[in-house]
Amino acid sequence: MRYRVLLWLAVLVFLTTLTIGTVAVYRSYRHCRAMEEQQRRKMEEYREMKNRFEIQEEHVKELAEDSDFVEQVARERIQIAGENEMLFRFE
Numbered sequence: 001m002r003y004r005v006l007l008w009l010a011v012l013v014f015l016t017t018l019t020i021g022t023v024a025v026y027r028s029y030r031h032c033r034a035m036e037e038q039q040r041r042k043m044e045e046y047r048e049m050k051n052r053f054e055i056q057e058e059h060v061k062e063l064a065e066d067s068d069f070v071e072q073v074a075r076e077r078i079q080i081a082g083e084n085e086m087l088f089r090f091e
Helices: 002-065 067-078
Strands: none
């Protein structure tokens, strides 16, 4: 009878330890998956920012090197008329 109680106590301790260990491993797994998802989102954001930077860098390079491009940008954004041109504004 005494051995049976000890056996049941050992089984109870074993199952409790197993349950606590399983919960700890599952929490670690969920945390790891969340960190992987966050890293994936950050990498995607990084790629988008890098792409925008490269486009802006090319734009700055064109502004520095190409006077025709500067004229085109000025015409589009500031609405500057060229030589022998008239601007019409319709509102």
